[in-house]
Amino acid sequence: MFSTTSSHVDEIQHISPESTGKSLSTEPSIHDTVEPNDADQSRDNVELKDADQSGSTNIEGADIVEEPKLGMVFKSEKELLSYYKRYGQQSGFGIMTQRSHRFEDGSIRYVTLGCARGGKARNRTTNVARPRPTSKTECKARINVMFKKGVLKVSSVNNSHNHGLSPQKSRFFRCNREVSESVKRVLDINDQAGIRMNKSFASLVQEAGGFEKLPFTEKDCRNYIDKARHLRLGKGGAGALSEYFTRMQYKNDGFFSLMDMDDEGRLRNVFWADARSRAAYKYFGYVVTFDTTYLTNRYGMPFAPFVGVNHHGQSILLGAGLISSEDTVTFTWLFQTWLTCMNGEAPKAIIIDQDRAMKNAISLVFPNSRHRFCLWHILKKLPEKLGSHGAYKTGLKSQLLNCVYDSDTIEEFEGSWEVLITKYNLQENAWLKSLYAERTYWAPMFMKQFDNALRKKIESESEADFQSFNVTIPVVSPSPLEKIF
Known part of the structure; x- marks a missing residue:
């Protein structure tokens, strides 16, 4: 000590x-x-x-x-x-x-x-006007x-x-402040069961008879779980996953996988991509979306797919991972692994959820890629952030959507936004202020929930290829240009 x-x-x-x-x-x-x-x-x-x-x-x-x-x-x-x-x-x-x-x-x-x-x-900051x-x-x-x-x-x-x-x-x-071994076991069990930390901590408070009876805080519990988390695949799960990757690599030279282990040899994160995904990236990797909100598996691990759009307008898988936490270190590892898998070719643009840890990792791994937020995720928060406003249903919501979608120029957007903020007295709304500060990262993109069943996706693409090959669209004019198209 x-x-x-x-x-x-x-x-x-x-x-x-x-x-x-x-x-x-x-x-x-x-x-x-x-x-x-x-x-x-x-x-x-x-x-x-x-x-x-x-x-x-x-x-x-x-x-x-x-x-x-x-x-x-x-x-x-x-x-x-x-x-x-x-x-x-x-x-x-x-x-x-x-x-x-x-x-x-x-x-x-x-x-x-x-x-x-x-x-x-x-003094740990260079900003002398705002010392820590x-x-x-x-x-x-x-x-x-x-x-x-x-x-x-x-x-x-x-x-x-x-x-x-x-x-x-x-x-x-x-x-x-100290989290005892018995409390750590409770936290681990609750985390594996998918119980949120606030509820897990509340039960500890209730059992102890009050906050003042606990020698630790909720933040201490969160810090422990963040440090202790790893991919909990069940008994033999990590070994089975490794064997699966080995078989896939034997069958297909283009299959890529990487398993990230912690200091105790436990599986922490994993990434994989098959040959088809790697080949598709060469053609459809100009714009890539990345999102961990699609689903989690039965053990509570976020599924982290890289998704592109093919020539049929369908979403295609360009690699996927299972991650144990959603922090900058983890996302940096995942992005760097994906970039290695794709021979170091970064996408021209990447669209993500409005997540600070993802944003930090992108700036480290994809510094030259155009980075944007998915507008669907942003606007999905409207009811939560503005639903309590008296004019939300009578004009605020529709005017905000018009401001976002119907503005064709920067000047038009700025003017429309100013009118919105002033009309509904939203100058002190912290959420809108933060959005406006990062408005250049917005991207109006809507997409359906990604279906991670890869074979179904491949089948859908094959059917679309057949339809494109087997049918033609009749021309409606004598123009030879239309026939060419």
Whole structure:
């Protein structure tokens, strides 16, 4: 938990002596070899024997954690850390390891535990007009602990803070938030069952008897699931999928597949495309749509198809994947894999849902492709975003659709939009403001729900090819140009 470089106690931040300002005058050097006298050693032994290991006193049934004092001793690093965390929780501040030094065998030689608000704020943004919030106040509250005669002994103490303390809010400090193994199992089971996180967390709150009884937040649960997710294909599912891909590649040299594994060897994401899809991309890959909202499989994994449109106006599959999460890292892997499958030929244009993670991944993998949002997805949100407006059904909806679909020029759209916003007093509508800011990404494209049964799609295309080959359209004029067409 501690190291000579970047040790942490959940706050995930290392503070060097320089970054904390001037050092404490009572702080010993890590090379200090002064031995305690007999009286000191005797006092240490008494304290270690008489003091409760947790550093607390039981008063009227409640554990009151004793304030840090010079000479306090602890048997182990774990005991020390547990004590200071509970003291911080009782007092109303978060803790962190500010610096430490270890012996060659890995045991602690010297460590400084301090308030998590210690250290200087670092400006992490180039926009000086909008600096990011920081919790750092250069707080000097801390304890220095040295290893002496087989125990860890507090050598200096500063219990004064330069900021407010709130014990009622202690559960929100990162060092006090922990998702137990039993809760993780519940979250995993619920996630596999398709139970949404808000409902899963609500059940945990109900069982515990209130939010304040849980040592973690809903965000902590979401972070755990996002990190732990992988493709849950059932017993033997991953192996069966791998065998299927092997058979397909043996039968067809043009078959492409790739399986993405996590650090523990579990299947995380997968992509595949057959020879027909790869061949079709050469002819119909000018504009590609990508969408994960079509369906999910029985294990809750989003199905992620790349879809084009053939010469019959039919949707055709240009590759597909199953993904374990919908974040920028996952989409980047999927897009890069698809691009590799298509011999590095990026589409001229790609149309997606209005998803920030997809947009970020596209900018990384397809920087030269024209990127647009699917207008159908945008307008599908109208009832949710504007349905409560008093004029939604009597004019707002139709005027908005007219603005979007009937504007032939930029100037016409801008004028129509301004009239709409002003007429219905929508200047402060956050959703419309965000849409307008990204209006250049809109694309008026409507398409039916994609049918992922590839054989049915192939059959439909074959029938259309037959009809095109077997019938002709009678001409309605004597023009030879019409006959050619």
